[in-house]
Amino acid sequence: DAKTTQPTSMDCAEGRAANLPCNHSTISGNEYVYWYRQIHSQGPQYIIHGLKNNETNEMASLIITEDRKSSTLILPHATLRDTAVYYCIVRANQAGTALIFGKGTTLSVSS
Amino acid sequence: DAGVIQSPRHEVTEMGQEVTLRCKPISGHDYLFWYRQTMMRGLELLIYFNNNVPIDDSGMPEDRFSAKMPNASFSTLKIQPSEPRDSAVYFCASSRRISTGELFFGEGSRLTVL
Numbered sequence: 302d303a304k305t306t307q308p309t310s311m312d313c314a315e316g317r318a319a320n321l322p323c324n325h326s327t328i329s330g331n332e333y334v335y336w337y338r339q340i341h342s343q344g345p346q347y348i349i350h351g352l353k354n355n356e357t358n359e360m361a362s363l364i365i366t367e368d369r370k371s372s373t374l375i376l377p378h379a380t381l382r383d384t385a386v387y388y389c390i391v392r393a394n395q396a397g398t399a400l401i402f403g404k405g406t407t408l409s410v411s412s
Numbered sequence: 413d414a415g416v417i418q419s420p421r422h423e424v425t426e427m428g429q430e431v432t433l434r435c436k437p438i439s440g441h442d443y444l445f446w447y448r449q450t451m452m453r454g455l456e457l458l459i460y461f462n463n464n465v466p467i468d469d470s471g472m473p474e475d476r477f478s479a480k481m482p483n484a485s486f487s488t489l490k491i492q493p494s495e496p497r498d499s500a501v502y503f504c505a506s507s508r509r510i511s512t513g514e515l516f517f518g519e520g521s522r523l524t525v526l
Contacts, residue, residue: 335513344416344503344517345455388455392513399445399468400515402455 304328305389310407313383319376321406323389326370331393334365335400336374338385345388345402348374379410414438416518418504424524430492433521436485437506445505445515446479446489455503461487462510494525 306324313319325334335350349356349363351372356363362375376383388405392398417436425431437444445460459469464481472479476495481487491498501522505515 333513337515342520344505344520345515346517347514350513394513398510399457399460400513401457402447404454 304391304401305403307387307389307403307406309404310409313376313379313408313410315381315410315412316378319379319383319408319410321374321376321387321389321408322371323374324371325389325391328369328391329393332391333394334363334369334372335388335390335392336361336363337388337390337400337402338383339388339405340382340385348387379408381410381412384408384410416504416506416516418502418518418521420521421519422522422524424526425494426526427495428493429525430490431494431498431523431525433489433502433504433523435487435489435504435518437487437504438516439485441506441508441516442484443507443510444481444487445507446487447503447505447517448500449503449520450500458489491523494523496525499523499525 333350333352336348337345339345348360351363365372386405386407388402419434442463446458447455449455458471459479461481479489501520503517503520505517507515
């Protein structure tokens with residue numbers, strides 16, 4: 302069963318912020334939100350994850366709503382190399398729970 | 413780190429032949445995962461290991477598929493006999509701890525069964 306809902310595709314102009322939404326209305330209290338991306342013909346790449354607080358790293362920022370039912374991945378200054386499929390995944394951080402990927406959002410960054 | 417290393421990168425074989433895909437995880441990582449990706453089904457988890465022991469193989473499609481991890485630095489995914497519907501990209505990933513959720517993926521092995 303899909304735990305997350307993401308738009309199928311999005312476009313973004315190079316240099317602008319890319320805001321990728323994800324709905325996870327049935328998320329449990331012990332489940333984290335993970336984001337991965339997959340550039341064409343490569344293996345998926347970890348971006349960021351969080352539980353309830355906003356998170357930022359060198360790649361992106363993760364904004365989680367207070368009720369935790371949705372989140373947004375922000376790429377502050379998108380480049381052409383950010384064109385990829387972005388996966389939002391919810392998962393409990395405990396032994397025996399692997400990452401299950403959905404369909405993701407195809408982000409196209411254009412100049 | 414060299415990253416997760418998979419071989420072969422590309423494999424073309426005929427239906428009925430045995431296929432063996434290989435994976436070398438990142439040194440020190442205790443978890444190893446095999447995923448399969450197709451256009452129709454997306455990324456599917458096939459099986460994962462912890463300390464060389466299979467933990468969950470519920471994603472393995474059928475008895476034609478088998479996976480082994482004889483030691484901490486090597487794993488194989490075998491398909492015997494192969495069928496055209498097995499054509500896909502097979503990814504191996506490793507992780508230091510499953511609790512972090514941070515998996516490191518290899519470049520994948522693209523399998524074509526004619």
